[in-house]
Amino acid sequence: MDAFTDIQIGGWVRVLPRVLVPYALLARFDRPIGAWLLFLPGLWSISISAPGVWPWCRLTALFLAGAFIMRGAGCVVNDLWDRKMDAAVARTRGRPLASGALRPFEALVFLVLLCAAGLVILLQLNMAARGLGVFSLVLVALYPLAKRVTWWPQIMLGITFGWAAPMGAAAAAGRLLTLPGVLLYAAAILWILGYDTIYAHQDREDDALIGVKSTARLFAHNTRSLLVVCYTATIILTASAMLAADLAVLGLWCLLVPAGLLVWQTIRLDIDDPARCLALFKANREVGLAIGLAIIIGRL
Secondary structure, three states, X not given: OOOOOOOOOOXXXXXOOHHHHHHHHHXXXXXXXXXXXXXXXXXXXXXXXXXXXXXXXXXXXXXXXXXXXXXXXXXXHHHHHHHHHHOOOOOOOOOHHHHOOOOHHHHHHHHHHHXXXXXXXXXXXXXXXXXXXXXXXXXXXXHHHHHHHOOOHHHHHHHHHOOHHHHHHHHHHOOOOOHHHHXXXXXXXXXXXXXXXXXXXXHHHHHHHHOOOOHHHHHHHHHHHHHHHXXXXXXXXXXXXXXXXXXXXXXXXXXXXXXXHHHHHHHHOOOOOXXXXXXXXXXXXXXXXXXXXXXXXXXX
């Protein structure tokens, strides 16, 4: 497999002062797909639970901003843990900490600033959502350990990245737990397990050399079967959440769109083509937006 990287030095990052570029790359501001994927489960649960248009607009804006900030913070934590392993993997050796463009202390200062900005957003939410938001920091800190101790780190990522679902439901409904929020959280975990397994195939060979575990290595050429299970369950659990919220049948029919996109991903998968794996991974933004739109239509 040829060396492959998803780092993008071009685009808007090019116009930043040179001293800021490593920080933008560290937080993956050059690649917003991760922030979108962090935000989307929150969009689902806000859309299914918000009591009106204005609360929906307000919470959606707060969660979108928070997703970009906290995804950046999570990337800093991940790269602090993984800087030595990243230096041994073709796709990640150009990251600022792995390459030496930034020192760990500089990354820690940046992390504090990102967390402070995240705190400002968190304080705009109700107490139930604030409590869930604070607990999410534990998940962010623990995720980088998962690949060292289990073959299923993608489930830990799902638990972490999908946390916006119960948090969004709590922010919209004012309660710590709601049935639609729990069902959407389960749907998000399985969706993330599927798409992050695709993503992990970019590093499968390097991970094997350095001993990093993943569902990409565990399932290898059986990955398509895993995707069928995960993606089917995602749609079923989302439909169950919509039924639990008593949404209109038209919204359920609209789930055929994200279902079709997930089928297309599964068919197109080529685990030996890292560029295609990255493209299929990125296509999940449209899947998540389609699920959100189906929920919104069901509320009309």
